[in-house]
Amino acid sequence: MSWLLRRNMLPLHSNSLARRPLASPPPLLPAPLPSPRETHLWYVVPDQLKDASLLNQYMDLLSPCERQSVLRMNGERLQKGALLARALVRTTLARYTDCRVSPKSFKFRKNRFGKPEVEWNKYDLWAPPPLQFNISHTSTMIACGVALDLPIGVDIEEKQRKTRNNILSLARRYFSPVEVAYLRTLADLESQRHEFIRLWTLKEAYVKALGRGFSGAPFKDFTIRLEASNSKQVTGESKSDASRIVVEAVDHPGILMNRWHFALFELNNSHYAAVCMERDVKDPDRENNSLKLEVWRTLPFVEDECVTETAAVKNIIR
Amino acid sequence: MASISGTAIATFARPQFAARAQVVKGFSGLKSVSFSIQRNGFPSVRLQPAPRRFQVSCAQAKPETVQKVCEIVKKQLALSDDTPVTGESKFSALGADSLDTVEIVMGLEEAFEISVEEESAQSITTVQDAADLIEKLVEAKSS
Numbered sequence: 001m002s003w004l005l006r007r008n009m010l011p012l013h014s015n016s017l018a019r020r021p022l023a024s025p026p027p028l029l030p031a032p033l034p035s036p037r038e039t040h041l042w043y044v045v046p047d048q049l050k051d052a053s054l055l056n057q058y059m060d061l062l063s064p065c066e067r068q069s070v071l072r073m074n075g076e077r078l079q080k081g082a083l084l085a086r087a088l089v090r091t092t093l094a095r096y097t098d099c100r101v102s103p104k105s106f107k108f109r110k111n112r113f114g115k116p117e118v119e120w121n122k123y124d125l126w127a128p129p130p131l132q133f134n135i136s137h138t139s140t141m142i143a144c145g146v147a148l149d150l151p152i153g154v155d156i157e158e159k160q161r162k163t164r165n166n167i168l169s170l171a172r173r174y175f176s177p178v179e180v181a182y183l184r185t186l187a188d189l190e191s192q193r194h195e196f197i198r199l200w201t202l203k204e205a206y207v208k209a210l211g212r213g214f215s216g217a218p219f220k221d222f223t224i225r226l227e228a229s230n231s232k233q234v235t236g237e238s239k240s241d242a243s244r245i246v247v248e249a250v251d252h253p254g255i256l257m258n259r260w261h262f263a264l265f266e267l268n269n270s271h272y273a274a275v276c277m278e279r280d281v282k283d284p285d286r287e288n289n290s291l292k293l294e295v296w297r298t299l300p301f302v303e304d305e306c307v308t309e310t311a312a313v314k315n316i317i318r
Numbered sequence: 319m320a321s322i323s324g325t326a327i328a329t330f331a332r333p334q335f336a337a338r339a340q341v342v343k344g345f346s347g348l349k350s351v352s353f354s355i356q357r358n359g360f361p362s363v364r365l366q367p368a369p370r371r372f373q374v375s376c377a378q379a380k381p382e383t384v385q386k387v388c389e390i391v392k393k394q395l396a397l398s399d400d401t402p403v404t405g406e407s408k409f410s411a412l413g414a415d416s417l418d419t420v421e422i423v424m425g426l427e428e429a430f431e432i433s434v435e436e437e438s439a440q441s442i443t444t445v446q447d448a449a450d451l452i453e454k455l456v457e458a459k460s461s
Contacts, residue, residue: 072411073411073413074401074402074407074411074412074413075401078411078412078413081413137415138415139413157417161417163417163421164393164394164421164425165421165424165425169424170420170421170424173420173424174420200417204416213440214416214440215436215437215440218436220436
């Protein structure tokens, strides 16, 4: 696989599809690597994609295996979602390689628990950045989180998602007792539903960051909750509403699993998003330092927009 | 491998990555590769790389059970009546995410009056898997 690419070109295929544009796709906006406490989140909204030729360009980036998997999805909508997910992962990771690795060149493998990771080629004169990534999707959004060298988990869920089962029944079945008790304090059914969804994304993000599969960390065995923060502000007073998201084992309540930090926020006014990242052991103040977040909305090869400080990313809890 | 790429698309914390212990006990080396080989064009054949003899303990479910599972799955995923769902259908290919999967399991528990353990629930990747597991549990309950 060629790893050295001229900036503006992607390899063309001999089996071109009929209405293929003659021009190569424009270059991807390269991105500087995330810092150790930072998660970069790139998301795409499938409904924003109207151009069929773009789908062809994305299909071209995929490995034959990935293409087959996409086509095996049941129906056009699911196929488009699957295609976009692969295209998002590949183009996102490529941005962090300083144009040395094209989206098409990436290879992936699974760790022994099934978590996808990058399999880098050997390069003589360049050390690939140790990128960690995780993707999540709903029918209306696909998100890819990237971190440097630290395990990361991402989960998104539509804010309006309805469950078929009663919220408390679901919680009793799958959540920890502390979490169920918390949900029960919410008298309003809508609030209960929203909090259930938010907790679900946090728990999913944690399990995905752990990388041991669903059965490696059963939802019932750990609690995620808000804990009043001990950190004092510059003035010496602690903010009364300062709190952070923590995780603890049900069997060892009160002993926080400090190795992980979280961010929970609203994305694009349509989704709840949760990120879980391992704390950097080299950070001397790691206990207190919260996770930093940079977010881009993208339509690969068409447009990228940094939305970090905008209304697209709000109500951030860490 | 096709299905590995397929399952890399969505949340990886999905049933198909868990060890399928009840089928391939003692062949730990196979756990991570079961279901990984998908061949096209043989919809009537159960797509398993493992030889049949390793699955003696897990008999095929009755068509009625499979049908009922299909109904519950279609309802949970809000699939139209003309969407083809069969025993071979993979939950992930139907667009089920992890929350859908747990809701499906709950729906199955209710419909069949059984209790599915976390580990077993995670090993279900197709409608057929669910139907087989249900019959096993129903049988265990009545014996």
